[in-house]
Amino acid sequence: MQLAKPFKIPESVLVVIHTADLQVLLIERADHPGFWQSVTGSRESLDEPLAETARREVLEETGFAADAPGSELRDWQLANVYEIYPRWRHRYAPGVTHNTEHVFGLQVPAALAPILAPREHLSWVWLPWQEAADRCFSPSNAEAVLQLPRFSRAPMS
Incomplete structure (x- = not known):
């Protein structure tokens, strides 16, 4: 007997x-070709810290370790309800909407080459931030990319 997901x-x-x-x-969704997005993903449990959710999803979807040398994960303290x-x-x-x-x-x-999970994503592309915002299918994703200059820092040493 298979348990319900x-x-x-x-x-x-x-x-x-x-x-x-x-x-x-940006990565292209396998279940909806032509839908380009940043890395996204839901919490696995209610007590999973959001930063851990971010690290896990980045690793699962790109193969990148968010704590690798030269990388920096930052919580932008922004939340979208959609x-x-x-x-x-x-x-x-x-009832959840x-x-x-x-x-x-x-x-x-x-601009590293990601390792994509073929069941989730078809392809990837690196774009200048304004072009990336234009390609995002999700309005909240496009808006986040447009906020990038505000939240980015000078090159890391």
Whole structure:
């Protein structure tokens, strides 16, 4: 007997992966080709710290270790509450219609080639931040990328 998959927790992270010169990594969803996004993912448990959710999702979706030398993960202290697209509501408990998304930035030392999970993502691209914002399918993702100059720091030494 197969156990039912638990419902997703309607609290997630969005991680804008970028370089010091504001190149942004976008990945294309496998379940919706043409939908480009930053790394996203839900908490696995209610007590999982959001920074740990961000580190886990970055590793799962790109193969990047957020604590690798030359990388810096920052909580931007921004949260978006948005309506979950109807096509994805079946993943959540009945009646759940909104998600709270916490925004993080991960500065990496260079435009590295990610290792994608083929069941999740088809391809990747590094783009200048304004072009990346234009390509994001999610309005909250586009807005986060547009905030990048405000939250990025000078090149790390």
